[in-house]
Amino acid sequence: xxxxxxxxxxTLVMVLLMVxxxxxxxxxxxxxxxxxxxxEISFPGLRQALLSTIQSGSIWIxxxxxxxxxxxxxTAVSWADYSFVxxxxxxxxxxxxxxxxxxxxxxxSPKRWIGVAMICVGVLLVGQTKxxxxxxxxxxxxx
Amino acid sequence: xxxxxxMLVFFVLCNTGGELAMSYxxxxxxxxxxxxxxxxxxxxxxxxxxxxxxxxxPLLAASFYSLLILFSWAPVSVVIPASASNYxxxxxxxxxxxxEDVSFKRWLGVILVCVGxxxxxxxxxV
Numbered sequence: 211x212x213x214x215x216x217x218x219x220x221t222l223v224m225v226l227l228m229v230x231x232x233x234x235x236x237x238x239x240x241x242x243x244x245x246x247x248x249x250e251i252s253f254p255g256l257r258q259a260l261l262s263t264i265q266s267g268s269i270w271i272x273x274x275x276x277x278x279x280x281x282x283x284x285t286a287v288s289w290a291d292y293s294f295v296x297x298x299x300x301x302x303x304x305x306x307x308x309x310x311x312x313x314x315x316x317x318x319s320p321k322r323w324i325g326v327a328m329i330c331v332g333v334l335l336v337g338q339t340k341x342x343x344x345x346x347x348x349x350x351x352x353x
Numbered sequence: 354x355x356x357x358x359x360m361l362v363f364f365v366l367c368n369t370g371g372e373l374a375m376s377y378x379x380x381x382x383x384x385x386x387x388x389x390x391x392x393x394x395x396x397x398x399x400x401x402x403x404x405x406x407x408x409x410x411p412l413l414a415a416s417f418y419s420l421l422i423l424f425s426w427a428p429v430s431v432v433i434p435a436s437a438s439n440y441x442x443x444x445x446x447x448x449x450x451x452x453e454d455v456s457f458k459r460w461l462g463v464i465l466v467c468v469g470x471x472x473x474x475x476x477x478x479v
Contacts, residue, residue: 328469
């Protein structure tokens, strides 16, 4: 496999990991906050909310996934162009739609399917371009 | 209306500026040597000592709060397409500030993603 193909493959795998981590993190945070309930905007209310979030396993798992997302994002932009990674990350919207269908059994409108199709075609087009145009030589590591 | 437009410009500039600064900083730091915990910690430590990352963080925080303010000031149908314009502005930034070579195919992909994200977000089930 040539250097460019290897770089494209590993960057797209990292973008996929990014998307999975971001979506799972958001989902866990939302689940944790739903368990905590409505937050009252007052000093005792905010104090109680802070204590509840510290004690919530879902919130901690969500934070861990979001830290993993940041690490994946930083790794991806260290390998490839920002203009390659940024639009590819929009693939997350397609994943969210699939999760909405499979997990939540939601009905998806034709308008949303059109949007998802446009994102997928866009990501496919970006994915076919050269991943790194500023430092196209072989990387320093064998990741 | 003027304050909404100014806040939209502020949001897009902060968001794009933050991401470009982070990308520039990470490029200076270099890639992680492996995915072992110590190597990842070294990578994070090196990133934390890079000044561009410290430029990126307040910009990204400002973009987050300006987006929240925008949602309280303007309808979603105005804010969402404007926030999706980050893809276009970010690509311009990548081309002219990071000196990335953005081909016609990549531009086409970015525009499709931008329109697609707007359509998806306007369906209101994200």
